[in-house]
Ligand SMILES: NC(=O)c1ccc[n+]([C@@H]2O[C@H](COP(=O)([O-])OP(=O)(O)OC[C@H]3O[C@@H](n4cnc5c(N)ncnc54)[C@H](O)[C@@H]3O)[C@@H](O)[C@H]2O)c1
Ligand SMILES: CC(C)[C@H](C(=O)O)[C@@H](O)C(=O)O
């Protein structure tokens with residue numbers, strides 16, 4: 001296994017360090033792992049003047065899988081847009097064709113009280129959000145900020161989806177639904193946006209190949225509401241890039257904290273980039289208080305999806321469950337009666353639980 005490690009910015013290096021310790025433990029137990037660490041985002045800009053430099057590109061293109069922390073920070077927000085950390089992240093996703101973004105929102109029973117929702121609303125929650133990751137308003141041309149015909153400054157982006165882009169993500173979502181509870185909800189804004197009306201049409205067509213999956217449709221505004229009203233009505237959700245970005249952050253809070261939500265970004269051959277759904281959290285960076293579990297759980301997803309090592313994925317997930325059962329909590333999921341630990345303290349606990 002050749003794994004590229006991209007710590008990134010803010011809390012990125014702190015949380016990735018804990019996942020790397022898990023990897024080192026697996027290596028000590030006999031797993032053949034080779035890692036290479038390269039910068040992305042602000043860290044890459046600082047070193048190379050580019051958020052996705054050639055040195056990083058060369059490594060990630062030949063790696064089997066990539067583990068990323070997070071990118072971004074206020075010190076980079078005034079750079080020209082093409083130099084910003086977030087552009088580096090979009091560039092790596094596009095460059096590697098990572099169109100299928102899986103964001104599972106699962107509640108560990110031990111964290112039922114950490115959710116801001118009533119325990120009975122979230123108990124047993126297990127949703128998979130399938131977010132399209134290389135299209136939509138994120139990449140559509142034209143875009144920019146210009147002076148319009150009326151002489152006024154104007155910002156604009158373009159929402160676009162081609163038929164093949166919709167077909168391939170719908171296929172991923174139907175196949176995941178087939179392996180789960182066979183319920184797929186496609187989220188759109190077909191009542192207003194032609195682009196997503198087209199999305200809906202194509203998803204309905206793809207559904208003909210999956211008669212065993214029950215397909216439903218929901219407008220994104222309603223979906224945002226339903227996710228907090230009755231999240232357990234969902235099994236798999238498939239949606240475009242921008243709606244998926246927003247709904248997955250919303251879903252993360254159902255699980256107790258955004259620090260719990262992992263993700264996989266896959267290409268057509270299950271080569272993947274694995275990262276927590278959250279950002280670089282500049283407000284807590286450098287304090288050793290961030291929750292590393294989303295990153296550690298992202299490593300579990302890597303074992304499952306890229307390396308087809310369900311046994312190792314389960315081993316990591318079981319270790320996470322064990323430390324939660326033992327009562328260890330980082331600040332974001334802390335409740336009275338549990339034991340508060342630092343980011344590296346949580347890493348210690350997970351490594352010990354792996355033994
Ligand atoms: N995939 C990515 O790399 C990614 C994702 C989202 C945002 N960003 C970038 O991150 C920067 C900050 O963005 P933001 O503040 O909107 O979102 P954020 O996810 O970084 O932080 C939102 C809030 O959640 C908290 N939080 C996030 N992760 C946590 C963790 N592991 N443990 C404990 N608390 C955690 C933060 O402290 C903050 O209060 C921006 O530059 C943004 O562009 C990057
Ligand atoms: C940082 C940003 C480009 C990114 C996105 O919008 O996809 C982030 O919010 C995410 O969810 O991974």
Ligand SMILES: [Mg+2]
Pocket residue numbers: 245246249277
């Ligand atoms: Mg996001």
